[in-house]
Amino acid sequence: MGCRMMRPFVLDEEVITRLKSWPRPVRNNGKVMYSRQEVGDDEMKSEERELLNMASMQESKKQKVDEGEGEEGGTDEEGMYVDDEGEEDEEPHKDWNILEFGEFVQAFWASSSPRILERKCYSLIWEAIEADFQRGKTRAIVVGNPGIGKSGFLVYVMWKLLHRGCKILLQNKAGERTLFQHGQGVRISEFDSRAVLSDKELYYLVDGRLPLPPLFLGKLILTCSPLLENYKEVKKDGRRTVFYMPVWKSDELAAADQEIFKLGISFWSERFKRWGGLARFVLEQCDEEADKSLTDAIDGSRNIIKVVEAQVSERDEASHKILHMMVRNDFRTYKYVFASKHVSEKVFRNLYQTHKSGLTSFLLFSGNPTLNSARANFLELLCREVLPKGGLFQTKCVYANGQGDPVQAERFDRLQAKESTQWQNAPWDFMFWPTKTTQRSWDAFRLRKGGGHVCLDLYQVTLSSAKHQHGIKAKGVLDLKAEVESVLNLKIPLENITVYIVTLIDLFENGGYQNWRGVQNHVLKDERLLRKLRSIVQKVMGVPV
Template structure:
């Protein structure tokens, strides 16, 4: 018998096409053309590109979980879990479970609808998913990948390219059977196909290509000086602003995800009142401390609040407080203090204080010169999205300080009343 073909670690597309036995179909005038191949044939070529992925790699779990969920209803799903009895963790989040927000389901449906393959739909299929840091935008990409692999037809299996955070490395899925790893450039020919899915987890160098593209990114990165994100800002008009978590969502996650059950409910509620609806601080940080010592609630609270307290200290200086309101230069700090809540349709946002606790702490620490700057800003014309929290902060200040008079007009008879 002839020796069985082995899958090579190769970065040459022409070699991969040859190994897949598709040279006659996919090579024209000595140039490759993947568009001539059907979906299954593209997966065959993918199997000879990049490098194989070890079973211990967390990204391998997505295929395994997708296979196990083939007959499941994603609309009813509240928790995604790795296989029982295994030590496998989800990539990105490094937990054995993922709480499925309703926002994930809604956005999946919206993307699927807008990104349909149709001769009538000629728009660039791209979306930037952004919002307050630490609310699970990256976890959405994991959910999206699993659901896409689970629900896609075996006859038309999608190619899904998942670019990791912080670099150019990526994992590429073809059906449930093929998973390869390598540099994004190794798989660029697939990115030129409009049927390919390209998911970007806050990489510093996302590509603008023909593939259906979902870029998950924090406001800090989106509005950075990196040239590629300046292009993203200009050329990807669809923004989806994901909301911070409600207390109800946090409790469902705490009680449903095994790793978070170590956090007492009253501690979680206290942290929510101080920090707001960001699971990175309200759940993940205290979990890490309590897993080492379940009775160390003081340490868990300190760990959860550390970065918020750091941000409050940072903005005490007048100039920094105004930068916090105005945006880009201090987004690393301001995003811990001011949360982005989506407007109707999730294509815009308004700012709100992360919590009344934070607003009070900042109000207690600001100098007179800062209050004067805030008042001048409020009476100006270019206040922008910061007007609401800026006004709230100033009102808290004058009520706390006292000594002010306010003129109030009765709506029914127009009588003026002085309020002290």
């Protein structure tokens, strides 16, 4: 059966040629670089001190921790917001490609800008899809939060395929289908599509949803939100692979603003601090109505578990303003993190003041591993609230041989909380918390004088407090020890260091000794080093809501 071509919309050869000329590179002096950024990996630095050398180098390269490393055990060091990952990057912007197509794209996506930033992840996800196609897969689903450029990715893929002269059937969110072949693009009806879909060489690109996929023999690329009904039937297909698209990072927003939106860094960066990496609300929808929707979403988030459920079971835009997907390097796995520090602190404050039972339920909820980082985030906020106030807390000493001292009610001083960057100015009688959540292996510390000695207390906040489940990175502890010794011009014996494994009081009973880890989270095996590290006191500490 031939295709009946409908007249309303035709792309002639000149337009197709112009499409093939994409992209026009942004003018700068750099080089295009696409690189996967590791989440939470510390870079080794050469150290003169014997202990630091040993902690950095003497790792078992084969044995990793079985418990907790993949999710909760690693999340505390990985960064609790997507924007944590970009905070350390102070390099100038790299080359960015801007896809230019005038009014063409608006014929398919009326809400899209005629210029689109080619995000770093576009080429990486496309390479992964092509690799899967070569291995026999024929359906690729790309899932991501709304407002991050999934439609732009589909435009990018179409441009790539046009360069090869591929036959493409493009379906927009309104369900309109356009066939590209032989240098022309024409709109066709659903009836006309049937013959086209029987072509094994066809690339079927769908934007938004495909609840009932038609029978077809070619390759499918579907971009959609996490709402399950958008792709449930496609997901059942054994030939499919699911990829996840990350939200935007600050360097991408800066490039898009510089080349397209022209809002100015002071404007968009303030929005980024509140919204996180949803480019739509950072760069495009910047009005009071959008900002009110964020406030309403925060105020309505009394049950975080239901917020996650709403992303996959309901057409709920509010949930995506609270929780974002932090996508891992392979684009095949993710975890949920709060959209921004602003959002997490507001939601936590609401729960802590008005709904403590809901806060406790969320902290104890272990039914969804993708929520572990968000749970760890809230536990840290709880500890920031409770620990500086001092008072009596349940603690117990734990040892490498598995034994432990009886539980005691230990009294802690009331301390003022400060950012850790300020500790050198007033080292005593404060509890110091890091400004950023990345590249550190402790959550808080304090210096105190006891028995004529200077003592260093470190606090590691974790929901994974069972024996060896979380681990302690030796280099982070020893780095801080060395810094304090250098600034104060004194020595702190290892036995004067206490590491508190701080967990929720409900999990306190099962808390145990934590093994020592290297910079890549491998368990340290060097007995000479471990004998020294075992001089450091470990205590489990329970914190109530």
